[in-house]
Amino acid sequence: MQAPTKHYTKQAQNIDARRRHYILAFVSYITSAIMFVYGVKNINAEQILLPVILFGTGLAFLLNILLFHLSRNLERACIAEAVLVGSFVLSLVYQGGFNNTALYWVFPFPAILFGLLGVRNALLSNALMLVALCIMLFMPELILAQYKDAEASRFIASLLIVIAVCWINEHYRERSHQAMDLLQQSKEIQANTDSLTGLANRRFIDSSLLPSLAQQPSQFFPLALIMCDIDHFKQLNDRFGHDAGDEVLKVVATLFHSNLRQNDIASRTGGEEFLLILPHTSRVDAFLVAEKIRRQFEHSRMLANNPEYKVSASFGVAVCDSADSFQDAVKLADQQMYLSKRNGRNQVN
């Protein structure tokens, strides 16, 4: 795991899921209530088809929301709702509605489809619905209802406008949602990253890693920790200057990157102190990784202007097998690293 990753934030996903949930609930409860009212009003209508359409769709909406409450599968519920919406519109226009007023009832549904399905799928389903409506209205022999030609063409023109406006609206709403989320992500990444080395920082460990350890233990444990501290860094700074010290810190960061796996995390936890976090790693393997990095310090040219100057580091290794023991393992890795310092530096313990 490279420390701060790019993905949709949970918060943005939750907000969007809530928006779709409310639309689903609104369509299911409010629209079905309206359908039941009109169904009752038309129960003695000449054509039994109208109350059948109204009661049938109202019941199907309620059944769909009930299944959603049981399964919590929002995606499936929204698709089912959209299919019901499309079928209702087409069957109502086919039948004609009370006193041939079916066309008036079509207008809310393009917006509902955009709310349920997102831009691309909603545009596609609205286009399909529009084509089906055109066929029905301009081939009157196919349907029960009778609409005047002028009424049909005005209806199609105004429906086109409604669909286009909904499309533009939803397209830019989605774009602005994405832009806000990217902004939030880049702020998050900045806050979790050490600006000099590009490595994760202590905040990342506290605010992102620790909760993940507790929530998804199987992705991490057994977890090995390698504490690494550059030897005599003060001397290096004093001799070559602070900029040279910074240069070394950056080279050390690239050295970590080239020796760690994709899922490992390299963090800078202090001035010249680093914590390497290795998921699914035993103490023996972590020891080997630390030893490999230690040897690379010896062979690396850390200072471009003084390639002969050798920089070394001291390492301490510890493992933990639960989120609760993480902080203890950090302390142990720190103690092991100080043992390496006391024993003469440039070693792993």
Ligand SMILES: Nc1nc2c(ncn2[C@@H]2O[C@H](COP(=O)(O)OP(=O)(O)OP(=O)(O)O)[C@@H](O)[C@H]2O)c(=O)[nH]1
């Ligand atoms: N260039 C540079 N120096 C830093 C940075 N952060 C901390 N330091 C320096 O790192 C040095 C750490 O010194 P010490 O803690 O005495 O450790 P050391 O000299 O490495 O000695 P040992 O750890 O015992 O081997 C201090 O001089 C800090 O000023 C940084 O971001 N850039």
